Amino acid sequence: MNKFNDSAIQILKETDKPLHYKEITRLAIDKGILQTMGATPWATMNAQLSMDIINNGERSIFYRAQPGFFGLKTQGIIKHVKVSAKTKIIKHKVTDSLNTKQKGDIAEARVAELLTLYGVEGLSCYRPISDDEGIDIIAKRREKLEVAYIQVKSSFGYKDRGFVSTVREKQIKNKERMILVFVYFDLSEGDLFDQIFCIPAPDFLRLTANEDKKPGERVFTVGLRNPDKSKYSEFMIEKRELANRIIEIMDKL
Numbered sequence: 001m002n003k004f005n006d007s008a009i010q011i012l013k014e015t016d017k018p019l020h021y022k023e024i025t026r027l028a029i030d031k032g033i034l035q036t037m038g039a040t041p042w043a044t045m046n047a048q049l050s051m052d053i054i055n056n057g058e059r060s061i062f063y064r065a066q067p068g069f070f071g072l073k074t075q076g077i078i079k080h081v082k083v084s085a086k087t088k089i090i091k092h093k094v095t096d097s098l099n100t101k102q103k104g105d106i107a108e109a110r111v112a113e114l115l116t117l118y119g120v121e122g123l124s125c126y127r128p129i130s131d132d133e134g135i136d137i138i139a140k141r142r143e144k145l146e147v148a149y150i151q152v153k154s155s156f157g158y159k160d161r162g163f164v165s166t167v168r169e170k171q172i173k174n175k176e177r178m179i180l181v182f183v184y185f186d187l188s189e190g191d192l193f194d195q196i197f198c199i200p201a202p203d204f205l206r207l208t209a210n211e212d213k214k215p216g217e218r219v220f221t222v223g224l225r226n227p228d229k230s231k232y233s234e235f236m237i238e239k240r241e242l243a244n245r246i247i248e249i250m251d252k253l
Contacts, residue, residue: 004041004048007034009061009072018071021046040234047228047236050195067118067240094187098156107154107183108136110192111242115139119243134171134178139246148250149178153220156185162223163197169216172201179249180204181242182220195227198245199235207231 007028012019015027025042028034038044049070053060065071098106112125115137126138137150151172153165163184172178178201184193197220199207208218222230230236237245 002048003034003036004045005052005062008045008049008070012070012072018065018069020068021049021070022068024049024070038234043234043236044228046238046241047195047233050236050238051226051228054194064238067238068244094190103154103156103185104136104152107185107192108152110185111150111152111181111183112137114239114242115246116243118240119247121243121247123243123246134168141247141250146250147177148246149175150246151178151180153180153182154185155183156187158186158188162225163220163227165220167204167218167220169205169218172205172218175201176253179246180220182222183239184224192239193224194239195236196239196242197222197227197232197235198237198242198249199232200249203235 008024010033011024011027011031019027022042022045025034025045028045029036029041034041036044046068049062050064052062053064061073062070063073108127112127115123115125122142123139124142126140128135128138134151135149136152138147139150140147151167153167155161155163155165161184163182165182167180172180180197180199180201182197182199184196185191186193204218204220208220211219213219220232222232227233227236
Protein backbone atom coordinates (compact mmCIF):
# COMPACT_ATOMS: atom_id res chain seq x y z
CA MET A 1 0.00 0.00 0.00
CA ASN A 2 1.01 3.66 -0.36
CA LYS A 3 -0.09 6.80 1.43
CA PHE A 4 -2.88 7.51 -1.06
CA ASN A 5 -4.31 4.00 -0.82
CA ASP A 6 -3.96 3.97 2.97
CA SER A 7 -5.70 7.31 3.35
CA ALA A 8 -8.47 6.21 0.97
CA ILE A 9 -9.08 3.08 3.04
CA GLN A 10 -9.39 5.15 6.21
CA ILE A 11 -11.76 7.68 4.65
CA LEU A 12 -13.95 5.02 3.03
CA LYS A 13 -14.17 3.10 6.30
CA GLU A 14 -15.27 6.26 8.11
CA THR A 15 -17.90 7.24 5.55
CA ASP A 16 -19.02 3.64 4.95
CA LYS A 17 -19.99 4.36 1.34
CA PRO A 18 -18.33 4.86 -2.06
CA LEU A 19 -17.02 8.37 -2.69
CA HIS A 20 -15.68 10.29 -5.67
CA TYR A 21 -11.89 10.32 -5.71
CA LYS A 22 -11.89 14.12 -5.36
CA GLU A 23 -13.99 13.87 -2.20
CA ILE A 24 -11.75 11.11 -0.83
CA THR A 25 -8.73 13.35 -1.43
CA ARG A 26 -10.36 16.44 0.09
CA LEU A 27 -11.42 14.61 3.25
CA ALA A 28 -8.04 12.92 3.63
CA ILE A 29 -6.20 16.24 3.38
CA ASP A 30 -8.67 18.10 5.62
CA LYS A 31 -8.36 15.43 8.32
CA GLY A 32 -4.57 15.46 8.10
CA ILE A 33 -4.48 11.83 6.98
CA LEU A 34 -2.87 12.65 3.64
CA GLN A 35 0.01 15.07 3.28
CA THR A 36 1.21 15.86 -0.20
CA MET A 37 2.94 18.71 -2.01
CA GLY A 38 1.56 17.75 -5.41
CA ALA A 39 -0.45 20.26 -7.43
CA THR A 40 -3.17 17.74 -8.30
CA PRO A 41 -3.43 15.21 -5.45
CA TRP A 42 -6.90 14.17 -6.57
CA ALA A 43 -5.46 13.03 -9.92
CA THR A 44 -2.85 10.97 -8.09
CA MET A 45 -5.56 9.48 -5.86
CA ASN A 46 -7.59 8.45 -8.92
CA ALA A 47 -4.52 6.95 -10.57
CA GLN A 48 -3.42 5.03 -7.47
CA LEU A 49 -6.83 3.52 -6.74
CA SER A 50 -7.39 2.67 -10.40
CA MET A 51 -4.01 0.97 -10.68
CA ASP A 52 -4.64 -1.02 -7.50
CA ILE A 53 -7.79 -2.42 -9.11
CA ILE A 54 -6.01 -3.13 -12.40
CA ASN A 55 -2.92 -4.72 -10.85
CA ASN A 56 -4.64 -6.73 -8.13
CA GLY A 57 -7.91 -7.62 -9.82
CA GLU A 58 -10.18 -9.56 -7.47
CA ARG A 59 -7.58 -9.23 -4.70
CA SER A 60 -7.90 -5.44 -4.63
CA ILE A 61 -9.63 -4.03 -1.57
CA PHE A 62 -11.16 -1.32 -3.77
CA TYR A 63 -13.85 -1.43 -6.42
CA ARG A 64 -15.27 1.15 -8.79
CA ALA A 65 -18.92 1.79 -7.90
CA GLN A 66 -19.45 4.08 -10.91
CA PRO A 67 -17.21 6.36 -12.96
CA GLY A 68 -14.96 8.26 -10.54
CA PHE A 69 -16.41 6.64 -7.39
CA PHE A 70 -14.51 4.10 -5.30
CA GLY A 71 -15.65 1.87 -2.45
CA LEU A 72 -14.26 -0.89 -0.24
CA LYS A 73 -15.12 -4.51 -0.96
CA THR A 74 -14.90 -5.24 2.77
CA GLN A 75 -18.09 -3.22 3.21
CA GLY A 76 -19.96 -5.86 1.26
CA ILE A 77 -21.26 -3.52 -1.43
CA ILE A 78 -19.82 -5.30 -4.42
CA LYS A 79 -21.83 -8.10 -5.98
CA HIS A 80 -20.28 -11.15 -7.58
CA VAL A 81 -22.06 -12.92 -10.41
CA LYS A 82 -21.60 -16.68 -10.51
CA VAL A 83 -21.22 -18.25 -13.92
CA SER A 84 -22.42 -21.81 -14.34
CA ALA A 85 -19.77 -24.34 -15.26
CA LYS A 86 -22.00 -25.32 -18.18
CA THR A 87 -22.01 -21.80 -19.55
CA LYS A 88 -19.92 -21.57 -22.68
CA ILE A 89 -18.03 -18.29 -22.87
CA ILE A 90 -17.17 -17.29 -26.41
CA LYS A 91 -14.20 -14.96 -26.75
CA HIS A 92 -14.12 -13.22 -30.10
CA LYS A 93 -10.82 -12.31 -31.66
CA VAL A 94 -10.24 -8.85 -33.10
CA THR A 95 -9.29 -8.98 -36.76
CA ASP A 96 -5.64 -8.51 -37.68
CA SER A 97 -6.45 -6.78 -40.96
CA LEU A 98 -7.18 -3.28 -39.64
CA ASN A 99 -5.26 -0.54 -41.42
CA THR A 100 -4.00 2.66 -39.81
CA LYS A 101 -7.00 4.76 -40.86
CA GLN A 102 -9.47 2.18 -39.58
CA LYS A 103 -7.70 2.04 -36.23
CA GLY A 104 -7.76 5.82 -35.98
CA ASP A 105 -11.46 5.95 -36.84
CA ILE A 106 -12.27 3.29 -34.22
CA ALA A 107 -10.33 5.09 -31.49
CA GLU A 108 -11.88 8.46 -32.32
CA ALA A 109 -15.37 6.95 -32.30
CA ARG A 110 -14.75 5.37 -28.87
CA VAL A 111 -13.52 8.69 -27.48
CA ALA A 112 -16.55 10.49 -28.91
CA GLU A 113 -18.78 7.90 -27.21
CA LEU A 114 -17.09 8.51 -23.85
CA LEU A 115 -17.53 12.27 -24.21
CA THR A 116 -21.18 11.94 -25.16
CA LEU A 117 -22.30 9.24 -22.71
CA TYR A 118 -20.57 10.25 -19.49
CA GLY A 119 -20.02 13.41 -17.48
CA VAL A 120 -22.04 15.51 -15.08
CA GLU A 121 -22.65 18.26 -17.61
CA GLY A 122 -22.46 16.67 -21.02
CA LEU A 123 -20.61 17.50 -24.20
CA SER A 124 -21.63 17.51 -27.84
CA CYS A 125 -19.08 16.14 -30.30
CA TYR A 126 -18.44 17.19 -33.88
CA ARG A 127 -16.01 15.88 -36.47
CA PRO A 128 -14.27 18.40 -38.75
CA ILE A 129 -14.65 17.91 -42.49
CA SER A 130 -10.87 17.88 -42.83
CA ASP A 131 -8.22 17.17 -40.19
CA ASP A 132 -5.36 19.21 -41.65
CA GLU A 133 -4.81 20.92 -38.28
CA GLY A 134 -4.76 17.71 -36.26
CA ILE A 135 -8.25 18.19 -34.84
CA ASP A 136 -10.12 14.89 -34.60
CA ILE A 137 -13.06 15.94 -32.40
CA ILE A 138 -14.56 19.30 -31.51
CA ALA A 139 -16.14 19.05 -28.05
CA LYS A 140 -18.73 21.71 -27.20
CA ARG A 141 -20.42 22.28 -23.88
CA ARG A 142 -24.13 21.83 -24.27
CA GLU A 143 -26.09 25.10 -24.43
CA LYS A 144 -22.83 27.08 -24.32
CA LEU A 145 -20.49 28.39 -27.00
CA GLU A 146 -17.39 26.89 -25.40
CA VAL A 147 -15.30 24.37 -27.28
CA ALA A 148 -12.15 22.29 -26.96
CA TYR A 149 -10.24 20.76 -29.83
CA ILE A 150 -9.25 17.15 -29.28
CA GLN A 151 -6.55 15.17 -30.99
CA VAL A 152 -6.89 11.44 -30.37
CA LYS A 153 -3.70 9.38 -30.41
CA SER A 154 -4.19 5.64 -30.26
CA SER A 155 -2.06 2.54 -29.83
CA PHE A 156 -3.33 -0.95 -30.62
CA GLY A 157 -1.89 -4.11 -29.09
CA TYR A 158 -2.01 -6.60 -26.26
CA LYS A 159 -1.37 -6.15 -22.55
CA ASP A 160 2.38 -6.70 -22.92
CA ARG A 161 2.78 -3.47 -24.87
CA GLY A 162 1.91 0.14 -24.10
CA PHE A 163 1.11 3.62 -25.31
CA VAL A 164 3.39 4.82 -28.13
CA SER A 165 2.33 7.82 -30.21
CA THR A 166 4.01 10.54 -32.23
CA VAL A 167 2.64 14.09 -32.19
CA ARG A 168 3.49 16.81 -34.70
CA GLU A 169 4.59 19.99 -32.96
CA LYS A 170 3.03 22.34 -35.50
CA GLN A 171 -0.41 20.88 -34.77
CA ILE A 172 -0.31 21.68 -31.06
CA LYS A 173 2.01 24.67 -30.59
CA ASN A 174 0.36 27.92 -29.48
CA LYS A 175 -3.02 26.18 -29.23
CA GLU A 176 -4.23 26.42 -25.66
CA ARG A 177 -7.59 24.84 -26.49
CA MET A 178 -6.00 21.75 -28.02
CA ILE A 179 -6.19 18.67 -25.80
CA LEU A 180 -4.39 15.41 -26.51
CA VAL A 181 -6.18 12.19 -25.58
CA PHE A 182 -3.98 9.10 -25.61
CA VAL A 183 -5.81 5.77 -25.64
CA TYR A 184 -4.71 2.15 -25.80
CA PHE A 185 -6.93 -0.33 -27.62
CA ASP A 186 -6.48 -3.73 -26.01
CA LEU A 187 -6.85 -6.31 -28.78
CA SER A 188 -7.29 -9.12 -26.25
CA GLU A 189 -10.41 -7.41 -24.83
CA GLY A 190 -11.63 -5.60 -27.94
CA ASP A 191 -11.95 -2.32 -26.05
CA LEU A 192 -10.03 0.67 -24.77
CA PHE A 193 -7.78 0.16 -21.76
CA ASP A 194 -9.54 1.54 -18.65
CA GLN A 195 -6.89 4.20 -18.09
CA ILE A 196 -6.33 6.94 -20.64
CA PHE A 197 -4.31 10.16 -20.67
CA CYS A 198 -5.90 13.57 -21.20
CA ILE A 199 -3.19 16.21 -21.59
CA PRO A 200 -3.60 19.88 -22.59
CA ALA A 201 -1.23 20.70 -25.45
CA PRO A 202 0.84 23.25 -23.46
CA ASP A 203 1.46 20.66 -20.72
CA PHE A 204 2.46 18.01 -23.24
CA LEU A 205 4.93 20.38 -24.89
CA ARG A 206 6.39 21.21 -21.48
CA LEU A 207 6.78 17.56 -20.46
CA THR A 208 8.47 16.57 -23.71
CA ALA A 209 10.62 19.69 -24.11
CA ASN A 210 14.01 18.11 -23.32
CA GLU A 211 13.58 14.76 -25.03
CA ASP A 212 15.63 13.57 -27.99
CA LYS A 213 13.31 13.55 -30.95
CA LYS A 214 13.04 14.07 -34.65
CA PRO A 215 12.69 17.74 -35.61
CA GLY A 216 9.06 18.77 -35.42
CA GLU A 217 7.91 15.69 -33.49
CA ARG A 218 7.12 14.82 -29.87
CA VAL A 219 6.77 11.22 -28.69
CA PHE A 220 4.43 9.89 -25.99
CA THR A 221 5.50 6.56 -24.47
CA VAL A 222 3.98 4.89 -21.40
CA GLY A 223 4.09 1.21 -20.44
CA LEU A 224 0.95 -0.60 -19.31
CA ARG A 225 2.50 -2.20 -16.23
CA ASN A 226 2.91 0.98 -14.19
CA PRO A 227 1.40 3.90 -16.11
CA ASP A 228 0.84 5.71 -12.81
CA LYS A 229 4.63 5.91 -12.38
CA SER A 230 5.20 7.84 -15.60
CA LYS A 231 5.85 11.57 -15.78
CA TYR A 232 2.34 11.91 -17.24
CA SER A 233 0.66 10.29 -14.21
CA GLU A 234 -1.20 13.43 -13.12
CA PHE A 235 -3.02 13.35 -16.46
CA MET A 236 -4.05 9.68 -16.24
CA ILE A 237 -7.77 9.18 -15.69
CA GLU A 238 -10.36 6.43 -15.82
CA LYS A 239 -11.80 6.58 -19.33
CA ARG A 240 -15.36 7.36 -18.20
CA GLU A 241 -14.03 10.48 -16.48
CA LEU A 242 -12.93 11.99 -19.80
CA ALA A 243 -15.88 14.36 -20.26
CA ASN A 244 -15.52 15.71 -16.72
CA ARG A 245 -11.80 16.26 -17.21
CA ILE A 246 -12.33 18.06 -20.53
CA ILE A 247 -14.81 20.38 -18.81
CA GLU A 248 -12.34 21.03 -15.98
CA ILE A 249 -9.70 22.01 -18.53
CA MET A 250 -12.15 24.27 -20.36
CA ASP A 251 -13.02 26.00 -17.09
CA LYS A 252 -9.38 27.00 -16.68
CA LEU A 253 -9.05 28.53 -20.15
